Amino acid sequence: MPLGDLLPELVLLLGAVVIVLFAAFAPQRRQAGAVWLALLALVVAMGLGARQWGLPPRLTFAGVWALDDVAIAAKLLILASGALVVALSPDWMRSDRRHGEYYALCLFSLLGMIMMASAHDAMELVVGVLLSSAASYPLAAYHRGFPPALEAAMKYFLIGALANALLVIGVVILFGLVGDTDYARASDVFQTGVDPLALSVAVACIVMGLTYKLGAVPAHAWMPDVAQGAPAPIAALLTVAPKIGAAVALARFVSLLPDSQAWPVIVALISVATMTLGNLAALRQTDLRRLLGWSSVSQSGYALMAIVVVGSGVAALPALLAFLVAYAVANLLAFAVVTHLRGRTELAHYHGLARRQPLVTAALIVALLSLVGIPPLVGFFGKFLLFEVTIAAGYAWLAVVAAFNTLVSLYYYLRVIAVLMFKAPQGEVQVLGRWSEMVLLGTFLLLILVSLGFEFLQAVLAPIALAG
C-alpha cells in the first residue's frame, strides 16, 4: 500500500501537528514537555525509516517519491541530526516562556528536508524546499528580542526568497520543455533531444535554487549569519540538515541531465568557488560561530566534489553520504559545545578553556580536527573517499584544489585550538546544564564510535544507488 511507504514522514507530520495543538493548550510551565513528543516522533520515524532499508530501489506514489537507499540514508541522517538538535534544545529554551511551537517547527523543517532527498519530481522538490525554508525562517529568528538573530533571519529569508523564486522559475521552464515535472519522464524526453539553451536556463535556475539549501556559492551568504545569530541548536540544525537533503536532491537531478549540458564542469566550478570562498572568509574570523558558519560553507564545497563525479561510474554516492555523515557528526558536536557553553561566540571568550573545561575542550578540538580530516577521525575517511572518487573519475585537479583548501582550513581551525589550549584562562565559564552536557558527551562518543567503526558505515553505504 503506497501510504505505508510514507510512514516515517507521516509520523513526523503527525508529531508536528500534535505538538502544535499541545503548545496551543498547554500552560506555560508545561511547554517544555513538547520536547518529549518531538523526540518520540523522531525516534519512531527513524525506526520506521530503518525498516525501509535494504529493499530494492523503487519509485512510489506514481513515481514522484523515490524509495531507494540513498534517500533512506539521507532520511535517517537528517532525522538523527534533528533528534540531536531537539535533545540539545530544552536547556537552551528554558528561559523562553512559550516555546512549544519551536519543536513543531523543527519537525516541519526536517520533513521538508526529507522531501528534498526523496523527491523524484520537480514539483515535489519545490514543495520540500519551500516547506523546509518556511519552517526554518521563524526558527532562525526565534529570539525575537535579539537583533543579530533578526538580522540573520532577515538575510536568510531574503536570500531564500530569491533562491526559491529561481528554483520555481527553473521548474516551470523544465515543465514547459518536458510537459511533465516527473524526473523519469524528463529523462526520457532529454534522450530525444530538447532545446539545449532553454534547458541550460532551467538547469541554472534549479541548481542555483539548490545551492541556497546547500549553503554553496552563490547563495551561501546566510550561513555565517545564521550560525552566529540563530539560537545555537538551530544554528547546528541549519548548518547540517538542509545540506544533506539538498546534496541528495542535486545528485538526483544532475544524473538526469544529458551530457550536452556539461553539468560536471559547472558543479565542479561551484565546488571550487564554494570551498575556496568559505575557507578564505573563515581565515580572519574572530567569532567562533561565524567561523564555523564559513567552515560549513567550505564543507559544502567538498560535498559537491562527489556530485561532480556522480555520473562517472565511480562510487560517488557512498562517498557523498559517508562524507555527510562525517561532517554532520563533527559539526553537530562543535555546535553542541557552543550550546553547552551558553552560545559564547567571541573567540576571545574561549581563551584557556582547556584549563577550566578539559572534557568540553577535548570534544571541540576533536570536532575541529575531524572537520580538517585528521586521521583516524571520521572526517578523514569522508574526505579520503571524496579524493578517491574524484581522482578515479579523472578529476585529479579538483582533488588537488581540495587538498590546498584543506591546508588553508587547517590554519583557522588551529587558531581556535591554539586559543583553547595555549592562552591564559579568563574568568569563570558558565555552562548550560546537565542535559546539554549529556547530549554533548553522547555526540562526542558517537564521533569516536563512527571513527573507529567506519568499516561498518562504509559496508552499509557501499551498495546504495538511486532509483529510477
Added chain:
Amino acid sequence: MILTLAWLLPLLGAVSLMIAPQWGETQARGFGMLVAALSLAMLVWAWIGFDPAGPLFQHVLDVPWVPSIGVGYRVGVDGIALVVATMSALLFLAAIAYPVDTQGQPRQYYAWLLFLMATSLALFVVLDLLLFYVFFDLSLVGMYFLIGRWGHGQPQLSALTFFLYTFAGSLALLLAIIGLYLSLESPSFDMRQIIAQQPLAGDGLYAGLVFLGLMLGLAIKTPLVPLHTWLPQAHVDAPGPASAILAGVLLKMGTYGMIRLPLAMLPATFARYAPVVAILALVAILYGALVALGQRNLKRRIAYTSINHMGYTVLGIAVAASVSDNLAAKQLALTGATVEMVAHGLITGALFLICGSFWQRTGEYDLAYYGGLAHQAPLLTGLTVLVAFASFGMPGLAGFVAEFQIFAGTFAVYPWLAVFGVLGILITAGLFLDFLRQLFFGRLPAHLGRFAELSRVEAMVLGVLGLAVVIIGVYPRFLLEVIDGASTLLIGGR
C-alpha cells in the same frame, strides 16, 4: 604481536596519564619512563627474534580492518624499519627521562610525549599505506601541542608554522598514495602487495606525478633544501626533549618513507629522477653546513646541521635508487643511509638535549654568551665533545660508519657528487670545533660563575646515548647485519 605492543603500550600509557588523578612531576615521569622502557624492550625482543637471512618483512601481523577499501591493520618490519624504530624508542626513553620544566602540567606533558612515541613507532612498523599516512599525520598533532604548550620564544607561531608546512607535505603524500592505490588492479593499501606488483612500472606521466607527490611530502618532512624553512624556528622554540624527538625521530619519517615508498614501490621512476634527488641532497649537505657555520644561536646551528646530515641520508637513498648496475655500491649506500638515520637520531638527539640543559640553566641560546665552561662543567664538556665529534664523522664513532658507507657508495655511482659532498664533512668539522671552542674554552665570563654541572639524570641519559654512539662506531656489525638483509633485498629485487 610484539610490534603491536611496542606502539600500543605508549598509547595506553598516554591515555592513563591523561585520566590519572593528581599525579605529580616524579610520578608522571617515572610512569612515562616505565612505559617507554617496556616499549623499547618489545623492540629489542623483536630484534633478537629477527632473522637477517629471512624474508624481507618479519613479525608480520595482518588483520582486516576496512576490507571494502583494502585497508588492514598490517604490521611487520624489515631490518631498516627495525633499527630505526628501536633507535626511536631509545631516544623517546631518553627524552622522557630528561628533566625539563613542565610548567605545572607534568601529566599532560608526558602524555603527549607518550602519544608521540606511539604514533612514531607505529609509523615505522606498519605495512599498510593508509595507516602509514594516519600516523604520519598524528605525529604532527602530538608535536604541535608539545611545541605550542611547552615551547619558549614564540611557541604558538612556531607550532602553527610547523603544523601547516608539514601538513601541506602530507596532503601531497595523501594524493600520491591515492594515486598509487588506484593504480592497483584490486585496490589495496597493503605495502607488500604494492611492492610485489609494482603497479606503475614504466608508466610515464602518471607515475611521475605520483612520485612527485610522494617525494614532495617526504622531502618536506626530511627536510630537503629548499623545503626546509619550517625547521629552524620549530627547533629553536621547542623544549629540548621535543627538539630531540623532532630531529631524531620525526625527520626520519621522511627518509624512512623514501626508502619504504618511492624506492620500493616506484623504483623505475625513482631511477629516472635519482640524479635530481642526488643533486638536491648535495645542495642540502653544503647549504646546511654553510648556514650552520654562520649561526650565532646554539640551537639554530644544530638545527642546520640536521639539514646537512639528512642530506647525506637522502644522497645515500638516491644512489641506491640510481640506474647504475653496481649493485654492491648501491647496497652500500642504502645501508649507509640507514646507519646515518640511526646515528643522526642518537647524536643530534643528544645535542638537542644538551641545548635543553643550557636553556634550563641560563635561558640563553646565544653562543657569545658562553665560554670557558670546561672547568665549570667537565662532564657536560666531555659528553658534548663526544657527540660533537661523532656528529662530524670522527672515525670510531657512529657518524663515521654511516658517512663512510654513503660516500663509498656514492663514489662508485656519482663520483663528482661524492667529491663535493665530502666538503660538507669538512665544514661540519669546522663548525663543531668552533662550537666547542665558544662554549667550553677561553675565559669563563663572570655571569656563568654559578653555571651548574649536569645532574645525575642528565649525565646518565647523555651517557647512554653516547655509549650507543661509541658502540655503533666500534662494533657496527650487529647493526649492519640486520640492515644488510633488507638493503640487499631492496636493491637486488630489481
